[in-house]
Amino acid sequence: MGTALRRETCSWGRATDLVVGLGSSRGVRAAAVWSALRVAVVDLSEVTAFGTIDRRRDEPGLLAVIREHGAPLRCYPAAQLDAVDVPNPSEPVRGHVGTRSVAEAAALLAARDLGGGSLIVPKLRGEHVTVAVAALAPPSSPPSRPLSISAACTACGACLRTCPEHALRPAPRRPTVVAARCTSCGECVEICPTDAITLRESE
Ligand code: SF4
Ligand code: SF4
Known part of the structure; x- marks a missing residue:
């Protein structure tokens, strides 16, 4: 069983475009994923994309939540995730899945793929699931036609x-x-x- 969920204080202000990184064990329950997600993200309509590791692309509990939410999922190989500089790397996690970070690294990689961003909620632990959140950087130029x-x-x-x-x-x-x-x-x-x-x- 994971440690109790905590929500980190965020100094970033009101989020507008969020990317959620998810890590999990095999067999994670969708209810546990929803629970962790709701602690990490106040307004789920602000989630633009999800990210995770390749080996969890077919994990039923994760997919159920992602499909119900509707934002796209981006998956990354362990080596690519392991190359990301994250605040909470874990050697035991690398021993299990080949990268020191899944949730934080996936959030940052997905944010990078969508134009860049930074981590605003470091890794939170739920029941067999971890969640991290990145905020996308606003584009430099405004839309030309509203x-x-x-x-x-x-x-x-x-x-x-x-x-x-x-x-x-x-x-x-x-x-x-x-x-x-x-x-x-x-x-x-x-x-x-x-x-x-x-x-x-x-x-
Ligand atoms: S704006 Fe058009 S495409 Fe979009 S949800 Fe409404 S009907 Fe469907
Ligand atoms: S016009 Fe804007 S909202 Fe519509 S598909 Fe293009 S980027 Fe998306």
């Missing part, structure tokens, strides 16, 4: 799965857009079956 989503949205989710920048987030009635991440590529406009998405002309 995007809006109208009431014609049927919440089908197609645009969330399509956006290459993970700029769209699930929300109760229709997706919301993280304007700072949107590059105005137009892919969501193309995929939307109800023409609910509009890219406005630049002012």
